[in-house]
Amino acid sequence: MAVTSLNRGMEETDLAAIGRVITGDRDAFALLVERHSRSVFRLAFRITGSEADADEVVQETFLRAFRQIHRYESRASFATWISTIAANLALDTLRKRKRWVATDEHIDKTDAAPGPARLAESRRIGDVIETAMNQLSLQERTAFALRHYEGLSIEAIARELGLSENATKQSVFRAVAKLRRVLGPWVGVFLLCII
Amino acid sequence: MHHLTDEDLVLIYYGESPRAHVEECAECRARFQQLQxxxxxxxxxxxxxxxxxxxxxxxxxxxxxxxxxxxxxGWAWAGAIAAAALFAAMLQPKPSTEPVAMEDVRSRVLEAALDSHFESTRIALTEIVNDDAASIDTVDDLLADNRLFRQSAHAAGEVESEQLLEDLEEVLVEVAHAPTGSPELRQRIEKKGVLFALRVRAAKEGSL
Structure with a gap:
């Protein structure tokens, strides 16, 4: 309950800041950047897997949000709105860099899961999870990050990424299936480390 | 007994489907815990x-x-782009069914503006390297323009220009903050090799 009311309080002050920006107090946007930039960075990093790319995505996200603040609709929280801008920009960054060139179909038809020998080389949790995330297509990676880390509903992700709900669901399902394939043997080890 | 699919379990995990069945069915509960x-x-x-x-x-x-x-x-570039678009339209020999390639026009104007920026920067840095007492009043403007060009180059995927602009930015920041005639500054400019890179670029573009 405390968290919910804290979130609600934050959304109210976000709305107040947005109102001030729209009515001409441009510096009120600083409050929104202060409040959300670090979480946007974490999301951008989870999608791009690169600190430098994530920093650029954060910069561009807030620039775009500042320019388009009049388009913000309060049906979604500012945090959700800014997260979806960041997710789309992170996707664009990856497409431009052609880091992920495989399509969903291609990945599905090939056995992309690395063998035990390769996994054994990267015992660090971060490396293994990154290895698993790299098996996902761009769409799967973004949909999964928004669903898992940002807590957006399938419906919201579909709307924001311009996909059908079914396509979004399938992206999340395929992402989980691929993660399971790679991470399955490591889950117990991770839990020991977390504890 | 009917059991849930893996997809059903994913939706339950994310709270997008009711979890009643998981509470009742030991087999599905075990699979759900694995997924969790x-x-x-x-x-x-x-x-x-x-x-x-x-x-x-x-x-x-x-x-x-x-x-x-x-x-x-903003105003200067808008004016330059409008002027170039007008110029390009004047060069059309006859009305064409092809849409005007605004992107090409924009790209040429930006390229010309970038060349001009590199030339101004080259002249300013050459003055600093050659003259102990040189004081460059325009360094702040050069720095501000340089940042904008760097962002444009990045957005356009112009890796080579972006790299040169990044190197120039480092040098211009130092120039903006260093005392006039600092020998260390001159050494750093030379060591960084930006003047050489600017000369090479200018030679390639035919402006030297």
Whole structure:
């Protein structure tokens, strides 16, 4: 309950800041950047897997949000709105860099899961999870990050990424299936480390 | 007994489907717990953090870019692009069914503006390297323009230009803050090799 009311309080002050920006107090946007930039960075990093790319995505996200603040609709929280801008920009960054060139179909038809020998080389949790995330297509990676880390509903992700709900669901399902394939043997080890 | 699919379990995990069946069915509950362990483990991935001043730095950059966009540069570039579009239209020998390639026009104008910026910077840095008493009044403007060009080059995927602009930015920041006639500054400019890179570029473009 405390968290919910804290979130609600934050959304109210976000709305107040947005109102001030729209009515001409441009510096009120600083409050929104202060409040959300670090979480946007974490999301951008989870999608791009690169600190430098994530920093650029954060910069561009807030620039775009500042320019388009009049388009913000309060049906979604500012945090959700800014997260979806960041997710789309992170996707664009990856497409431009052609880091992920495989399509969903291609990945599905090939056995992309690395063998035990390769996994054994990267015992660090971060490396293994990154290895698993790299098996996902761009769409799967973004949909999964928004669903898992940002807590957006399938419906919201579909709307924001311009996909059908079914396509979004399938992206999340395929992402989980691929993660399971790679991470399955490591889950117990991770839990020991977390504890 | 009917059992849930893997997809059903994913939807339950994310709270998008009711979990009543999982409570009642031991087999599905065991599979659900496995999935829970898997997805909970995703939160163990270390994510680098940014310090408390991160937001302030981002906001400062947004302000600089926006101020420039709304001010001098915005108007100058809008004028230059409009003039070039007009010029390009005048060069058309006859009405064409092809749409005017505004992107090409824009690209040529930006390229010309970038060349002019490199030339101004080359002249300013050459003065500093050659003259102990040289004081460059325009360094702040060069620096501000350089940042904008770097962002444009980045957005356009012009890797080579972006790299040169990045190197120039480092040098221009130092020039902006160093005392006039500092021998260390001259050494650093020479060591960085930006003047050489600018000369090579100018020679390639035929402006030297």
């Amino acid at each position: 362990r898997l997805l909970n483990s995703m939160d163990a991935a270390p994510v680098p953090d940014r310090d408390a001043s991160y937001g302030a730095r981002i906001w400062a950059n947004v302000r600089v870019v926006e101020a420039k966009r709304a001010g001098r540069i």
